[in-house]
Amino acid sequence: MAPVRILVVDALELVHEGLKARYAKSLELDLSAYAPTGETMLLHVAAAPPDLVLLDVSLPVMDGIDAMRALHARHPQVKALAHSLLHGIEYVNSMLLEGASGYLVKNGPPEELPQAVRTVMAGGRHLSPSAREAVDKGYTYTEKRPDGEYIGLTAREREIIRLVALERTNAEISAALFISEDTVKTHRRNLMTKLNVRSTAGLVRYAVDRCWV
Amino acid sequence: MAPVRILVVDALELVHEGLKARYAKSLELDLSAYAPTGETMLLHVAAAPPDLVLLDVSLPVMDGIDAMRALHARHPQVKALAHSLLHGIEYVNSMLLEGASGYLVKNGPPEELPQAVRTVMAGGRHLSPSAREAVDKGYTYTEKRPDGEYIGLTAREREIIRLVALERTNAEISAALFISEDTVKTHRRNLMTKLNVRSTAGLVRYAVDRCWV
DNA sequence: GCATCAATACCCACAAGAGGGGGTTTTGGT
DNA sequence: ACCAAAACCCCCTCTTGTGGGTATTGATGC
Numbered sequence: 499m500a501p502v503r504i505l506v507v508d509a510l511e512l513v514h515e516g517l518k519a520r521y522a523k524s525l526e527l528d529l530s531a532y533a534p535t536g537e538t539m540l541l542h543v544a545a546a547p548p549d550l551v552l553l554d555v556s557l558p559v560m561d562g563i564d565a566m567r568a569l570h571a572r573h574p575q576v577k578a579l580a581h582s583l584l585h586g587i588e589y590v591n592s593m594l595l596e597g598a599s600g601y602l603v604k605n606g607p608p609e610e611l612p613q614a615v616r617t618v619m620a621g622g623r624h625l626s627p628s629a630r631e632a633v634d635k636g637y638t639y640t641e642k643r644p645d646g647e648y649i650g651l652t653a654r655e656r657e658i659i660r661l662v663a664l665e666r667t668n669a670e671i672s673a674a675l676f677i678s679e680d681t682v683k684t685h686r687r688n689l690m691t692k693l694n695v696r697s698t699a700g701l702v703r704y705a706v707d708r709c710w711v
Numbered sequence: 712m713a714p715v716r717i718l719v720v721d722a723l724e725l726v727h728e729g730l731k732a733r734y735a736k737s738l739e740l741d742l743s744a745y746a747p748t749g750e751t752m753l754l755h756v757a758a759a760p761p762d763l764v765l766l767d768v769s770l771p772v773m774d775g776i777d778a779m780r781a782l783h784a785r786h787p788q789v790k791a792l793a794h795s796l797l798h799g800i801e802y803v804n805s806m807l808l809e810g811a812s813g814y815l816v817k818n819g820p821p822e823e824l825p826q827a828v829r830t831v832m833a834g835g836r837h838l839s840p841s842a843r844e845a846v847d848k849g850y851t852y853t854e855k856r857p858d859g860e861y862i863g864l865t866a867r868e869r870e871i872i873r874l875v876a877l878e879r880t881n882a883e884i885s886a887a888l889f890i891s892e893d894t895v896k897t898h899r900r901n902l903m904t905k906l907n908v909r910s911t912a913g914l915v916r917y918a919v920d921r922c923w924v
Numbered sequence: 925g926c927a928t929c930a931a932t933a934c935c936c937a938c939a940a941g942a943g944g945g946g947g948t949t950t951t952g953g954t
Numbered sequence: 955a956c957c958a959a960a961a962c963c964c965c966c967t968c969t970t971g972t973g974g975g976t977a978t979t980g981a982t983g984c
Contacts, residue, residue: 880940880941880942881941881942882941896942896943896944899942899943900943900944903943909943910942910943911942
């Protein structure tokens with residue numbers, strides 16, 4: 499068997515170097531490829547498609563979820579495995595719905611990556627224990643979206659949530675974006691419903707986790 | 712010259728492995744020691760004091776700022792270098808005031824670590840460019856604490872800010888902690904003043920960044 | 925070419941929550 | 955004895971959250 503060619507996507511190059519060092523002696527994993535952002539990942543895949551993309555969820559600018567969507571849309575044959583320290587259900591669900599074949603939580607035992615890669619390359623799905631637990635537990639506040647369905651945010655909504663996380667009030671946001679305060683409130687309302695959160699705090703956490711601030 | 716014995720403290724073991732691999736050929740850095748948390752770092756330092764501790768700011772349970780304070784209190788002779796992807800002024804100032812000899816932003820050029828270590832071991836202070844920039848720019852909202860002085864949070868305040876970041880309302884927090892809603896509001900007020908933020912959003916970001924949620 | 929839909933933007937009104945001003949009392953530790 | 959932390963209180967304003975709605979645009983489908 500030829501080794502599985504894996505493209506590591508992570509904001510920290512140290513993580514890539516750590517993975518290379520850790521699996522240097524492995525005959526089944528080829529971890530030589532690296533991209534620091536979603537954009538460079540897409541360029542890399544277009545130029546030299548790997549067998550599998552190991553994709554961090556928290557990436558600057560274009561985050562892991564966006565990157566996953568773009569990857570799946572343009573290169574559906576390339577497998578992808580989400581890789582993150584976060585194991586909140588929003589992220590696990592989002593990545594799986596965008597086409598990831600699994601969700602590997604960082605800091606698991608070293609044997610987990612090769613196992614997960616084998617499972618995924620064989621057409622299966624791998625979920626780390628804590629990711630599976632999050633999915634099983636479901637959403638915390640289920641009044642609004644008990645289905646837990648994932649809905650992508652629009653560009654405008656992302657602008658809004660970013661400014662909310664930057665401590666701006668509705669009045670300031672409306673001034674900054676040249677829209678009325680009522681419109682800002684509508685966007686916040688839609689965001690809270692989509693993300694299944696109760697308050698500003700939930701919006702801020704989402705934005706911070708997705709590296710939008 | 713004997714190599715500088717460095718204890719790497721980072722939630723991700725991959726970062727340690729990456730550093731080891733990156734500087735494997737260096738004769739001046741000995742990166743063999745590792746601790747995943749602040750507590751284990753303190754045990755490690757007590758048992759076998761290194762020359763320098765490379766301390767991440769975002770650590771679970773006891774975060775980097777707490778760990779820095781404890782390290783400096785118990786082992787003032789051990790140098791410490793903060794190491795983080797974050798370069799917000801609150802973190803840079805806090806780490807320096809707790810006794811760090813510098814602030815190294817992750818993902819800088821590979822030459823930066825050896826340089827910083829040399830500077831620090833010679834008694835100097837090293838700040839990565841973006842950390843220096845943050846300090847120079849000062850706080851965003853300076854009305855409240857223009858001095859930018861760092862004030863530690865009390866245990867109770869941390870409980871409060873954690874619950875705020877978990878989307879709890881004042882009423883829910885008061886019920887959870889068996890205190891009155893007015894007390895919760897007082898704590899929030901004190902927190903906002905101490906952390907120099909304007910709203911819940913700022914509190915949530917602080918709590919998320921410090922891994923308190 | 926027209927229907928349809930999602931995204932964006934806007935509006936009113938009311939309730940709930942958070943923010944800011946001023947305080948006081950109790951408790952535990954040095 | 956002192957001090958800081960923690961807890962409590964009132965009052966008032968501002969911001970947010972929630973309940974309803976409507977209008978405009980631009981892209982997609984048929």
